[in-house]
Amino acid sequence: MADFEIKNLRASVEGKEILKGVTLGINKGEVHAVMGPNGSGKSTLSYALMGHPGYSIDGGEVLFKGQNILGLEPDQRARLGIFLAFQYPVVVPGISMTNFLRTALNAKRGYDGKDKSKQISPKEFRSLLKGELEVLHMDDSFLPRYINDGFSGGEKKRAEILQMAMLKPEIAILDETDSGLDIDSIKFVAEAVNRMRGPELGVLIITHYTRILEFIKPDFVHVLVDGHFVLNGGPEIADRLEQTGYSEWMDKEEPAALNKGEVG
Amino acid sequence: MATQPKPVEIGADYKEKYGFFVPEEYVFKAKRGLNPEIVKEISFMKGEPEWMTKFRLRSLEIFRKKPMPTWGADLSVIDFENIFYFLKASDKQSKTWEELPPDIKATYDRLGVPEAERKFLAGVSAQYESEVVYHSLQKELSAKGVIFLDTDSALREHPDLFREYFGTVIPPADNKFSALNSAVWSGGSFIYVPKGVRVDVPLQAYFRINAENMGQFERTLIICDEGSFVHYIEGCTAPIYTSDSLHSAVVEIIVKKGARCRYTTIQNWSTNVFNLVTKRAMAYQDATMEWVDGNLGSQITMKYPSVYLMEPGAKGDVLSIAFAGKGQHQDAGGKMIHVAPNTTSTITSKSISKAGGRTSYRGHIKMYPGANNSKSFVKCDALLLDDESRSDTYPYNDVDAENVTLGHEATVSKVSDEQLFYLMSRGITRAEAETMIVNGFIEPFTKELPLEYAVELNRLIQLEMEGSVG
Numbered sequence: 097m098a099d100f101e102i103k104n105l106r107a108s109v110e111g112k113e114i115l116k117g118v119t120l121g122i123n124k125g126e127v128h129a130v131m132g133p134n135g136s137g138k139s140t141l142s143y144a145l146m147g148h149p150g151y152s153i154d155g156g157e158v159l160f161k162g163q164n165i166l167g168l169e170p171d172q173r174a175r176l177g178i179f180l181a182f183q184y185p186v187v188v189p190g191i192s193m194t195n196f197l198r199t200a201l202n203a204k205r206g207y208d209g210k211d212k213s214k215q216i217s218p219k220e221f222r223s224l225l226k227g228e229l230e231v232l233h234m235d236d237s238f239l240p241r242y243i244n245d246g247f248s249g250g251e252k253k254r255a256e257i258l259q260m261a262m263l264k265p266e267i268a269i270l271d272e273t274d275s276g277l278d279i280d281s282i283k284f285v286a287e288a289v290n291r292m293r294g295p296e297l298g299v300l301i302i303t304h305y306t307r308i309l310e311f312i313k314p315d316f317v318h319v320l321v322d323g324h325f326v327l328n329g330g331p332e333i334a335d336r337l338e339q340t341g342y343s344e345w346m347d348k349e350e351p352a353a354l355n356k357g358e359v360g
Numbered sequence: 361m362a363t364q365p366k367p368v369e370i371g372a373d374y375k376e377k378y379g380f381f382v383p384e385e386y387v388f389k390a391k392r393g394l395n396p397e398i399v400k401e402i403s404f405m406k407g408e409p410e411w412m413t414k415f416r417l418r419s420l421e422i423f424r425k426k427p428m429p430t431w432g433a434d435l436s437v438i439d440f441e442n443i444f445y446f447l448k449a450s451d452k453q454s455k456t457w458e459e460l461p462p463d464i465k466a467t468y469d470r471l472g473v474p475e476a477e478r479k480f481l482a483g484v485s486a487q488y489e490s491e492v493v494y495h496s497l498q499k500e501l502s503a504k505g506v507i508f509l510d511t512d513s514a515l516r517e518h519p520d521l522f523r524e525y526f527g528t529v530i531p532p533a534d535n536k537f538s539a540l541n542s543a544v545w546s547g548g549s550f551i552y553v554p555k556g557v558r559v560d561v562p563l564q565a566y567f568r569i570n571a572e573n574m575g576q577f578e579r580t581l582i583i584c585d586e587g588s589f590v591h592y593i594e595g596c597t598a599p600i601y602t603s604d605s606l607h608s609a610v611v612e613i614i615v616k617k618g619a620r621c622r623y624t625t626i627q628n629w630s631t632n633v634f635n636l637v638t639k640r641a642m643a644y645q646d647a648t649m650e651w652v653d654g655n656l657g658s659q660i661t662m663k664y665p666s667v668y669l670m671e672p673g674a675k676g677d678v679l680s681i682a683f684a685g686k687g688q689h690q691d692a693g694g695k696m697i698h699v700a701p702n703t704t705s706t707i708t709s710k711s712i713s714k715a716g717g718r719t720s721y722r723g724h725i726k727m728y729p730g731a732n733n734s735k736s737f738v739k740c741d742a743l744l745l746d747d748e749s750r751s752d753t754y755p756y757n758d759v760d761a762e763n764v765t766l767g768h769e770a771t772v773s774k775v776s777d778e779q780l781f782y783l784m785s786r787g788i789t790r791a792e793a794e795t796m797i798v799n800g801f802i803e804p805f806t807k808e809l810p811l812e813y814a815v816e817l818n819r820l821i822q823l824e825m826e827g828s829v830g
Contacts, residue, residue: 146785149777174787186782190800199796200786208789242800259786 097159099123100178100267100298105156107137107144113154114140116323122298124266129301129309129334132320133342138302139183141320142271145300146180147173160267175204179265181256183272188243193255196243197225197262204263228261232288250281257288268292269300274308286311306338321345393441396420399543402446406512406546409519419532419542426536432722433660433691438634443606445544445577501559506590507552508563511579514550521552525583529612529640529668538638541577541610548578548609553588553619562591562624562810580611584619584647591622593810606634607658613641613649617671620648626813628820629657631688639665646673652808653680655690656820664722666695669703669734676705681805683824684717684749693722693740693754698731698761709740710802713749714824721753721770731761742772743801745794795825 098121107115114137122128132138144151145158147170157164165173188196198221207214216224229236234254244252253273260268270289274282289299289312301312309317309331317333318325319342326345327333391398399420403413428435501508507518515522532542553559584590607629615621621641629635635658641649651665667676678694696705711719721740742751753770775797783793799806799818806814 146781148781169790170781170784171787171789171793174785180785182782182785186776186778188779188783188797188800190803191796196783196786196796199788199792203787203789203792208792263786 097121099160101157101159102145103157103159105141105144105158106154107140107151108154109140109151114151114323115144117156118320118324120318120325122267122300124298125295126316127293127299127301127312127314128316128318129303129314130318130320131303131306131334131337133346134304136320137323138304138320139271142180142183142269142300142302145173145269146170146178171203174263174265175206177266179260179263179268181253181260181268181270181273183275185244185247185252185256187245189245191243192240193243194225194239197221197239197259200259200263224262228258231291232258232261233284234258249276250278250284253277253281253285257285261288261292264296266296267298267300269302271302272304273301274303274305282308283311306334309334319345392444394420394423394443394445394544398445402544402546405446406515408515411523412515415527415532416543416545419539420544422532423536423539423543426533426539428536432662432720433689435634435636435660435662438606440540443576446546497561497563501563504557504559505554506557506559507550509550511548511550511581512546514581518550518552521583522550522581525612525614526581527612529614529642530610530638535638537608537636538610541579541608541638545577545579545610548580548611549582549592549594550580551582551590551592553582553584553590555585556587557585558589559591562593564593576607578609580609582611582613582621582623584613584615584621586616587618588616589620591624593624593626593813595625595627605632605659607636608634609637609639611637611639613639615641615643615647615649617645617647619644620650622650622652623665624652624809624813626654626809626817627657627661629661631657631659631685633658635661635663637661637663639663640668641666641676642668642670643674643676645671646675647671648675648677650677651679651694652805653678653692654805654809654817655680655682655692656824657688658690659687660689660691662691664693664695664724666697666724667705668697669699669705669731671700672702674700674703676703678707678709679805679808680707680709681802682709682711682719683821684711684713684719685824686715686717689718689720691720691722693720693724695724696726696736698725698727698734698736698764701730701732701734701761703731703734705734705736707736707738707740708804709738710743710805711740711751712743712745712798712801713751714745716746716748716750718750718752720751721755723754724756725758725766727759727761727764727766729760731764733763734761735765737765737767737769739769741770741801743798744772744774745798791826792822795822798825 100122102118102120105115105118118141130138130141140151144153147168153166158166160178161176165176198216201216201221205214205216238247238251238255244255247255273285286308301308301314314331314334317329317331319327319333321342396417399416400413403416507514509517527542530538532539551563582592613621613623627635639651643649649667653663653665655661655663665678669676676696680692680694682690682692684690690711693709694707696707698705707723709721711721713719719742723738725736725738727734738755740753744751751772755768757766759766775794779797780790780793783796784790799821806817809817
């Protein structure tokens with residue numbers, strides 16, 4: 097069994113069935129890409145794995161560290177070592193990024209405001225943060241700003257990657273992290289993920305386009321169409337999709353090209 | 361009445377016989393209820409001059425004639441005859457620590473309030489040992505000519521200055537509760553800042569804390585002479601327990617030409633208290649008055665700090681937050697009265713309602729004829745934490761001036777599922793995520809507070825969110 101095992105997962109939104117039985121095993125050390133056209137259920141997959149309350153689980157299991165995580169709250173999943181980099185990071189006014197990062201780190205260490213021995217010291221926090229910013233070649237100008245407030249698209253995604261670097265998850269899900277980004281930002285994200293790649297991290301990249309996969313070479317590629325996988329294989333699938341798009345699984349009117357235009 | 365000697369003579373006699381500063385030796389039985397005898401007794405106990413005794417008696421008559429306000433929160437349950445209107449500090453100490461409600465004790469524990477301080481806050485001890493701090497501060501202040509006293513002492517030590525300003529901003533007849541306060545007031549702070557003097561440290565009643573000072577009917581008077589500056593802070597975040605259910609203070613402030621005054625309040629009364637406070641400032645030419653007002657506890661709060669913008673260039677600000685939990689109604693807001701041209705005002709009101717709590721914004725912007733080219737902006741934001749809670753806004757605008765700008769913006773929002781999910785996806789518990797969102801919502805207020813108050817307020821919000829504060 098894989099380290100992170102999705103078994104026959106079915107999920108719906110407002111009564112509409114979106115995921116119709118998804119099975120996928122991710123081991124630490126592996127990078128998987130899930131590709132699919134608009135409306136195939138890609139984002140539903142990432143939200144369902146993280147436990148968004150708007151998505152109801154109709155069947156299946158997701159096994160991680162010896163338990164089915166589908167019954168857990170999002171924060172419990174996160175503390176187990178699962179991370180979701182959001183396609184659309186959410187604005188929270190009045191809370192600085194620094195405060196947010198510190199609170200998240202403390203939560204991960206099991207500090208709930210009572211047992212001070214679990215709390216990260218200001219010195220340790222500063223040096224950790226400084227180290228990650230250096231590795232990511234990021235400046236600290238956005239740290240005093242409110243969570244994602246007034247951030248550009250590129251800044252939001254960089255901030256997501258910084259959170260990932262600080263929290264050091266074992267399973268990271270990147271939901272369309274490349275969408276709406278210019279090529280420099282995509283390269284930035286890819287380099288950061290490549291740096292974090294290693295035997296302690298399993299990655300699930302969810303994307304419409306093949307572009308990011310030029311910079312992060314996946315070990316496995318899965319094609320999601322209409323709520324289930326229609327093709328599983330190695331990185332060669334991405335090359336094939338680059339040429340033909342999703343047309344073989346789609347109605348005729350869907351544009352075939354993958355590397356142009358915006359994600360809807 | 362006719363058989364009694366004049367109160368001032370009795371007072372003088374009393375001083376001779378017993379010495380004013382050891383009233384413990386005097387046999388005074390506190391009584392419930394309100395009548396001219398009790399008012400005279402209060403004045404006599406304090407050894408006040410005749411004009412003050414008369415002022416009190418006249419105020420009592422006004423109080424009796426004025427009907428209860430029927431707008432705002434429901435006040436019909438207040439029983440004026442079942443209240444102690446004057447208690448000496450020694451009477452207040454009759455309570456013991458064991459008698460305190462458990463929720464109040466628990467909150468002191470969780471806030472980490474020091475032992476000596478919590479006994480004071482709970483009314484168990486009349487004196488909080490901060491005299492050393494207070495005395496060094498007093499030395500600095502008196503070198504600059506600043507007067508910072510409790511109001512009773514100010515009446516004795518600076519009678520002329522006191523009489524010149526007392527009751528000029530809020531006359532007894534202003535409203536039923538200002539009349540009540542005028543009749544039975546005791547304690548509060550008196551501050552005079554001379555021309556051109558800037559007081560660098562915030563003056564806190566906390567330094568000068570004693571039981572009288574946190575009484576139910578305190579009376580505060582602040583005079584900022586031309587070009588001066590002072591920041592006064594009252595209250596603290598720890599809940600103040602009182603078994604008496606009515607708190608009705610009057611705060612009068614005069615900000616003269618080019619001066620600036622900031623008045624910060626953090627109040628967290630126990631949830632049995634009716635908190636009905638009249639706060640008003642007069643701002644003269646190019647003067648600035650800022651009210652920073654935080655209301656957390658109490659059963660009902662009705663409080664609308666106001667600024668009368670009397671001369672050109674005067675500026676008034678109100679920044680307030682209110683938190684209403686189960687069974688609480690916070691009816692708060694502000695009033696800006698533009699009398700002169702080229703005056704500006706802003707009111708920013710933020711409220712949070714939880715577990716069926718109710719918040720109301722009530723505001724009044726008045727621009728008199730001649731207050732031309734004036735500007736006012738009102739912004740009220742309400743955050744509802746669940747479906748049973750409630751928030752309303754009652755803005756009243758009267759504009760009789762020309763070429764004025766008047767803006768009003770109101771929002772009501774709920775803690776969003778998307779924000780919660782985002783924070784929780786980083787491992788933060790639901791309760792902590794909600795607290796973060798609420799603290800983020802009031803951040804525009806918190807950032808105006810001195811650091812230690814800001815930290816305490818955030819901590820208190822956390823306790824309120826956990827529902828562990830009664």
